[in-house]
Amino acid sequence: MTLSRAHVEDVPPVASVHAGLGARLSLGGAAGDAAEFRDRVRALIRERVAPLLPDAEDARRFPREAVAAFGSAGLFHERWTGGRHGDLGRSVLLSEEMGRAGLGGIGIGVGLHLEAALPLLYRFGRTDLAKDALERGLSGTAVCCVATSEKDVGSDLSAVGAELRRDGTGWRVRGTKWFVSPGAAADLVLVLCRAEDGPAVVLVERDGVEVVKRLRTAGMRGLETARLSIDAHVPDEAVVARPGHGLSALLAGLMYERLAISAQIMGTLDLALTLAATHLRRRRQFGRPLVDHQALRLRLADLVSEVTITRRGLYGTVTELDAGAPVTVCDIAGIKAVAGRLGERVASECLQFFGGSGYLEDETPLARLWRDLRVCRIGGGTDEMMLEIVARGVRGDARLYEEWVERG
Structure with missing residues (x-):
């Protein structure tokens, strides 16, 4: 532009x-x-x-x-x-x-x-x-929702303790899931649990689930995250991913979740940046609009540029995945990590442009957007877990290294 x-x-x-x-x-x-x-x-x-x-x-x-x-x-x-x-x-x-x-x-x-x-x-x-x-x-x-995390199990999903055992003609599912969204409102819960032959994913109806506690989150207050106790007898047909295949099925689902979270972040930042840009034009200080102050104008331009580039990365990845190109879990993890951290920072900067009114929830939506976006660095995989996935995919090139570094 x-x-x-x-x-x-x-x-x-x-x-x-x-x-x-x-x-x-x-x-x-x-x-x-x-x-x-x-x-x-x-x-x-x-x-x-x-x-x-x-x-x-x-x-x-x-x-x-x-x-x-x-x-x-x-x-x-x-x-x-x-x-x-x-x-x-x-x-x-x-x-x-x-x-x-x-x-x-x-x-x-x-x-x-x-x-x-x-x-x-x-x-x-x-x-x-x-x-x-x-x-x-x-x-x-x-x-519908997915229940994975437990009291001592967050990113390490292979360590889940919820049990799936044979019980007559079907299965018995028992366990407590710690952070389930929107768990208290769900009719159907897809539960990651451990069977004798490995992790499985099982579909549990509402009558097999008890809400132990509705959790008071800092943001996303309409999400209704809850702690759930599960004790249900389910038929064979309720096993969505059979024992030993639960983690691979779940990881496939996480790919879509991470892309969707990244897209929601981009949309939220559009709202925040548009409000901030309009405010800088309308608000006057020292006899002129805030946008006339170079420091503010260039900060806004920097934020818009970063969001635009990140969005292009998201769109490109989705287009390639849709076309059957070899998009990896590392690519998607990287997008989610970048979008999550960018979201928190940009929302905070947009709040800053509004000064005191930006911090007042009854005057502007900026404070709510800021606290809402914070969870995007945790939910769907923490920043640290996403970057660990990216790190595992980074490879060197011995021949190139020898040519440029060890040639002497």
């Missing part, structure tokens, strides 16, 4: 620029182009989902009406129509729009339903029970 003059007045709103980038994403199926899909998502959020946010934040409850709204509009079906990955372009645009609407915990909850739980059923559910659960999730008549 070339600026015709020093001021930012001639530049389109940040969100408009980034929406233009989104139009380049490839969408599958016959439901129209990216701009048309984005418009439908945006209208549905404005009319049916965003009005749920104040009560969800105040009551710390995840509104199942949000899942029902997207599902009944057919958006979940469109996302999971197509090949192995469904329609990744729709995944990104849907996630971005939830972030751009500032949905916070509602957006993340819908994302976990759509991009963490449903992929397991879509890719690995082969029984009639699993297919029925998938259809309930896609139609929005059931809220």
Whole structure:
């Protein structure tokens, strides 16, 4: 983008620029182009989902009406129509729009339903029970979630203690899961547990789950994260990933979750940056708009540049994955780590542009966006775990090293 003059007045709103980038994403199926899909998502959020946010934040409850709204509009079906990955372009645009609407915990909850739980059923559910659960999730008549972490088990999922044992004609699932979102609102829980032959993923209905504690999170207050006690008898059909294959199935699902989290971060940053850019134009100090002060103007430009480049990296990765290119877990982990850290920093800087009013939750949304984004460095895999995955994929080149370093 070339600026015709020093001021930012001639530049389109940040969100408009980034929406233009989104139009380049490839969408599958016959439901129209990216701009048309984005418009439908945006209208549905404005009319049916965003009005749920104040009560969800105040009551710390995840509104199942949000899942029902997207599902009944057919958006979940469109996302999971197509090949192995469904329609990744729709995944990104849907996630971005939830972030751009500032949905916070509602957006993340819908994302976990759509991009963490449903992929397991879509890719690995082969029984009639699993297919029925998938259809309930896609139609929005059931809220789905994944339960993995435990008291002493976070990133090391191979150490789960929840047990899966043979019990008559079926299986007995027992264990306590520590951080489950949106666990207190879920109708169907996909539980990572340990069987004699290795980790498995099992589908448990609501009547086999007890909410032990609703957790008071710093942000994402509408997400309804909970500690769950699970004690259920399930049939063979409820085993989505059989013993020994649970971790590989879960890791496949995490790929979509991490991309969706990154996309929601990008959408949220569009909102924060657009509000900040507008404020710098409107707010006057020392007789002139804040945007006339070079230090503020260049800080904003730096933040917009970083977000734009990160978004292009996300779009490129999704496009390559959709085309069958060799995208690795290292690539996706790297995007998630970069997006998570960038999100927290950019939201903090945008809050700073507003001064005192930015810190007041009853005057601007910046404080809420800031605390909401903080969890993105933890959920779906911590920064440290993501960077460890990236580090494992970094390889040297002995021949190149010898040519350039040891040639003497």
